[in-house]
Amino acid sequence: MKKLILPMIAAFVLLTGCGEKARVITSYYTVKPNQWNYAITTYDDGTYTTDYAYSEWENIDIDNEVIMNGVVMAYYLDDDGRDNILPYTMYFTDDAGIPYQERFEYDIEPGKITFKIKDTDFNTPASMANIGTLKFKVSVIRNF
Numbered sequence: 001m002k003k004l005i006l007p008m009i010a011a012f013v014l015l016t017g018c019g020e021k022a023r024v025i026t027s028y029y030t031v032k033p034n035q036w037n038y039a040i041t042t043y044d045d046g047t048y049t050t051d052y053a054y055s056e057w058e059n060i061d062i063d064n065e066v067i068m069n070g071v072v073m074a075y076y077l078d079d080d081g082r083d084n085i086l087p088y089t090m091y092f093t094d095d096a097g098i099p100y101q102e103r104f105e106y107d108i109e110p111g112k113i114t115f116k117i118k119d120t121d122f123n124t125p126a127s128m129a130n131i132g133t134l135k136f137k138v139s140v141i142r143n144f
Contacts, residue, residue, distance in 0.1 A: 021144045025061045028077075029136045031115060036128055052118040053128050059113045061140040067108065070142045074106040074113065077135040086115075086136075104134075113138055 036053040043049075062072055075083040087105045094100060101120040106113055115136055117128070 023142045023144060025140045025142070027059060027061070027138045027140075029057055029113075029115070029138065031055045031057075031134045031136065033128065033132060036117070052116050054114050054116045056112055056114045058111060059108075059138060059140070060111055061142070062108050062113060063110050066140055066142055067110065070140065072108050072113070073139045073141070074115070075137040075139075076104045077137055083137060102131075106136075106138075 035055050037055065038053055039051040040048050041051055066072060074086040076086060076088045078084055084104075087103055089101050089103045091099065091101055103118045103120075105116040105118065107116065108114075115134075117131070
């Protein structure tokens with residue numbers, strides 16, 4: 001009898017999970033260079049640092065139900081046509097031979113997705129001057 005209990009529990013868990021249906025809604029975003037804003041930290045002496053660049057977009061499919069019980073996945077679409085899941089890090093070397101990274105991330109809140117770019121050299125404005133147009137894909141998975 002003990003040998004049957006574990007398989008019966010496993011079968012119950014597997015079969016009850018199969019009853020739910022999921023719906024996937026995919027949206028595509030093209031972010032041009034002039035569609036980025038900057039998160040800036042200002043210091044008492046009047047200096048500042050640019051923490052990261054961000055671009056906010058409406059997405060009505062991201063609601064409280066999805067945030068609590070669903071899934072939102074975002075991808076950076078590279079020039080080769082590959083979907084690179086966020087967060088995604090690209091590695092570079094500057095003109096002086098010093099390595100740095102650019103990291104693409106995202107945040108969500110009801111009705112909105114925000115794409116972010118962060119640099120490890122904290123020179124985001126210089127990087128953004130060369131970045132060009134970026135494409136992103138967002139998949140929202142909702143349970144029914």
